[in-house]
């Protein structure tokens with residue numbers, strides 16, 4: 001199958017159903033093998049093997065349609081990027097778009113991020129973690145479904161290097177407050193901006209699809225930047 005035909009086929013799959021099975025990814029062409037990382041049970045990912053150059057690693061969870069993650073990977077060629085997303089159409093889109101660019105510092109995992117971080121990411125391997133506009137779960141009875149919880153921060157602290165950074169952005173004020181309180185209460189994380197202060201939006205963070213939607217609805221945006229001190 002030619003590459004162009006492969007791209008069109010992925011696009012039409014995404015358009016038609018928004019869902020791609022692993023078999024469909026693997027069967028289409030070499031895009032998945034170029035960018036996708038297959039996860040095996042509790043096996044740790046060997047970053048030396050999956051990346052061409054051994055640079056610091058940024059891990060992003062829930063990249064949505066992937067445009068902002070791809071833009072960051074293109075603009076920072078000396079940083080390696082890993083994106084984890086369950087939304088198949090988003091995974092299809094990012095590998096399709098990345099294949100049109102000369103990108104060798106981006107890898108994609110299509111799976112549940114909490115499971116992957118717990119089971120497959122080696123301890124002390126990540127320099128920077130980013131989470132942009134996570135599902136806010138507006139209703140109080142659903143707050144326990146929010147990804148930012150103390151147990152998730154415990155996990156992140158283990159996977160991040162000492163002095164590694166966490167960058168979270170949200171357009172939901174109540175979630176911003178929850179994230180601030182949970183991070184500040186954690187013994188390993190220190191607010192880079194100072195006690196209870198939200199950070200300026202870093203210049204290297206592109207506008208994301210959900211952020212753009214929030215802007216149109218008149219939402220504010222809160223950026224939080226913390227350092228993983230590991231209690232030191």
Ligand SMILES: C[S@@+](CC[C@H](N)C(=O)[O-])C[C@H]1O[C@@H](n2cnc3c(N)ncnc32)[C@H](O)[C@@H]1O
Nearest residue numbers: 062063064085086087112113132133208209210
């Ligand atoms: C509100 S969207 C934000 C998408 C993107 N970051 C943006 O700003 O446009 C949240 C994304 O997180 C993904 N997500 C939620 N929980 C996840 C999990 N446990 N593992 C991987 N992705 C997850 C969803 O599929 C969705 O694409």
